[in-house]
Amino acid sequence: MSTDLGTTGGSETRELLHFVTQETRFALVNNILQHPDQLPSMYELEELNPSVSDATVYKHVQKLIDAGIVEEVALDDDERRQGYPWKFYGLTDEGREFLDEHNLLAAEETLQRIYKTISDKPEKMVKYENAPRPADS
Secondary structure (H helix, E strand, O other): OOOOHHHOOHHHHHHHHHHHOOHHHHHHHHHHHHOOOOOOOHHHHHHOOOOOOHHHHHHHHHHHHHOOOEEEEEOOHHHOOOOOOOEEEEEOHHHHHHHHHOOOOOOHHHHHHHHHOOOOOOHHHHHHHOOOOOOOO
16 A cells, blocks of 8 residues: 555545554554654564564554555664664654644553553563664654
């Protein structure tokens, strides 16, 4: 479903809204919004969706990337640290604009507050959460 978000017409907009609000994809978008840096790693997305297989999380993230809602952001080679993630997933500017346009960002602050209350995060998730992230995102 590759599309230019800036030029979506009526039926294309409805189709994209339906696509983004599919349960797993919408959960992933919300996971990105609630993350402290709004750039979770794949592992963090997998941990936040324990009822979905890792392969399914990956597949839906790729679909969101193909749709132009999410982008993969990687650390430069010289910024990568062994034992830490170097690929992260965030909303594209167009994706954020599309979600905002359709009132799908209204809960952003609430999601971030809820995320801060998660107290039983695995040690690896806390480590990954505190990993260096690309500065220009």
